[in-house]
Amino acid sequence: MSQPEPNLTVVIPVHNAAPHLGACVESLLAQSYTDFELILVENGSSDDSRERCARYAAEHPGRIRTLTLDEASVSAARNAGIDNARGRFITFMDADDWAEKEFLAEFFRDPAPGPGTIVMQGILLDFSEAEPPGPNEAFFSYDDGALAIGDDPSAAVGQRFLQDGCSVCKLYHTETLRRLGIRFIEHLCSREDHLFFFTCISRMQSVVWRSGLYMHYMRRGRNTLSTRPMPACELVEAAERLDRFIPQLAERFGITDKAYLFALRQNLVRDTLLRAANNIRFGDRRSVLGAIAARPELFGAETYTPRWHPLLKRPLLDRILKGRECHTLLYLRIALRRSSLRLRGRFNA
Known part of the structure; x- marks a missing residue:
């Protein structure tokens, strides 16, 4: 006899996650909300993650399913989850x-979610296994509330929800994602989750915020997004896509607070371009430095001093950025700084 369709699908990409997968899965099996299925998408692991996923599926038939991908792509894994989800709603x-x-139950408190709604809840940074360990702190947190198209935009500014592009702690209507063709961009190495969220929020009619803070986002070791090498050209593409989205979302939600929108651009666009600069290669110099030069308002002198060199003052920076033939000079400046940091063990590339 076929299993009834669950109300919710939880999708977890699994790549070389054997040491921590057990705690993750067990925390979901202990949820107070039980009308859900769990899809483990194993993608290109070199450890025994695939075997662990298969074992969990065998131990919990009807609750846990597994998918297997050959490519090590978190976006491809999430897209496979969207394609195969049986639940009316989906979360990652x-x-x-x-x-x-109480994490899953928090999504389904009143007001109940609908097809045109995104539900968001907060994220707790958990430093219990960090080097060194430290106290937990809120990454994002929200007051209970809701915002629909045409409402007073002050709630959007006050909740600062557009900064939260994390793939986790958000609830979407599965069939709406499929009908609108909303997908994670698989070739991007960074900000693909934020772009997915921006695409969703640009097509939905409302957002609901929950005050719960039940997701533990574990911070372990020192290998973070800011230190891992990434293709600079992909970071530039992500930054430019984000920069095109921000005015569209401001218009959609009636946000006119210029200080808020500028801070949002600095937080997302400038920081992504700085990451591209940190990962620059000679062949990338025109695209990276051209994208920076096109947004001089985001790059004050404090961005470069003393991070690069105290002699690199803003007038010199302006001249370098305005002259395309000078991009090689600035590239060499960045490369020299990166080499110096690598020798001192502060840059992992």
């Missing part, structure tokens, strides 16, 4: 995090 989780027992 990372394989090295864990959730308190």
Whole structure:
């Protein structure tokens, strides 16, 4: 006899996650909300993650399913989850995090979610396994509330929800994602989750915020997005896509607070371009430095001094950025700084 369709699908990409997968899955099996299925999408692991996923599926038939991909792409894994989800709603989780027992139930409190709504809840940074360990702190947190198209935009500014592009702690209507063709961009190495969220929020009619803080986003070691090498050209593409989205979302939600929108651009666009600069290669110099030069308002002198060199003052920076023939000079400046940091063990590339 076929299993009834669950109300919710939880999708977890699994790539070399064997040490932490157990705590993640067990935290979901202990949830107070039980009308859900769990899809583990194993993608290109070199450890025994695939075997662990198969074992969980065998131990919990009807609750846990597994998918297997050959490519090591978190976006491809999430897209496979969207394609195969049986639940009316869908949410995503990372394989090295864990959730308190009220996490899933928090999504379904009143007001109940609908097809045109995104539900968001907060994220707790958990430093219990960091080097060194430290106290937990809120990454994002929200007051209970809701915002529909045409409402007073002050709630959007006050909640600062557009900064939260994490793939986790958001609830979407599965069939709406499929009908609108909303997907994670698989070739991007960074900000693909934020672009997915921006695409969703640009097509939905409302957002609901929950005050719960039940997701533990684990911070372990020192290998973070800011230190891992990434293709600079992909970071530039992500930054430019984000920069095109921000005015569209401001218009959609009636946000006119210029200080807020500028801070949002600095937080997303400038920081992504600085990451591209940190990962620059000679062949990328025109695209990276051209994208920076096109947005001089985001790059004050404090961005470069003393991070690069105290002699690199803003007038000199302006001249370098305005002259395309000078991009090689600035590239060499960045490359020299990166080499110096690598020798001192502060840059992992």
